[in-house]
């Protein structure tokens with residue numbers, strides 16, 4: 309089942325302009341859906357509406373009240389003295405499949421985890437959240453989120469501030485969820501090549517491009533996705 313969004317408008321109270329204007333898109337399962345856009349383009353507003361943080365309007369269909377949605381937002385407020393293992397347990401134990409299971413740092417690993425990732429997992433497992441680097445924190449959270457089963461996953465800039473190896477790992481983990489409905493935003497446009505998903509470019513609240521990565525490069529008229537983005541949003 310896909311999420312269908314038809315002619316969606318959203319204006320915040322007291323705002324002079326609509327944050328979303330006539331947005332019509334299909335968010336498919338079986339592929340990663342990527343929302344691009346400048347700061348203020350409307351990405352978070354769209355995510356909040358899909359997730360129901362802002363009451364979900366009738367223009368968004370394909371999600372039932374009972375459906376489980378995972379929504380990773382920027383800067384989640386957790387106690388800095390919690391250890392990595394506490395945070396991982398908190399997230400993983402919310403999923404029935406981990407009930408009664410003893411969890412170790414290995415639970416966060418993947419079949420393709422290399423030596424660096426194994427060391428990182430061991431390190432963050434025993435480290436306090438407040439002592440982790442922002443990139444380590446992000447890797448921990450997203451690696452935990454990707455292990456739990458949800459119908460819809462929404463990731464707000466999952467690769468922001470992470471090193472190149474962690475970025476590959478995070479994107480691979482997210483790609484493994486593509487049998488579900490997965491939506492993410494990114495400002496790291498070189499992620500697009502690895503993701504190879506459906507791209508939607510939001511500009512001033514409107515969808516001004518939709519297509520795959522090759523179509524994005526063709527439409528943007530360059531081999532560099534950053535140049536294409538600039539060309540398309542100018």
Ligand SMILES: Nc1ncnc2c1ncn2[C@@H]1O[C@H](COP(=O)(O)OP(=O)(O)OP(=O)(O)O)[C@@H](O)[C@H]1O
Nearest residue numbers: 320321323327345346347348349350351352353354
């Ligand atoms: N609670 C709010 N009240 C009024 N206006 C808001 C509110 N939240 C966001 N906006 C406005 O709505 C527009 C879209 O904001 P949104 O946060 O969706 O952008 P974004 O694409 O997620 O940006 P970023 O890349 O910086 O995260 C912006 O003009 C913003 O100022």
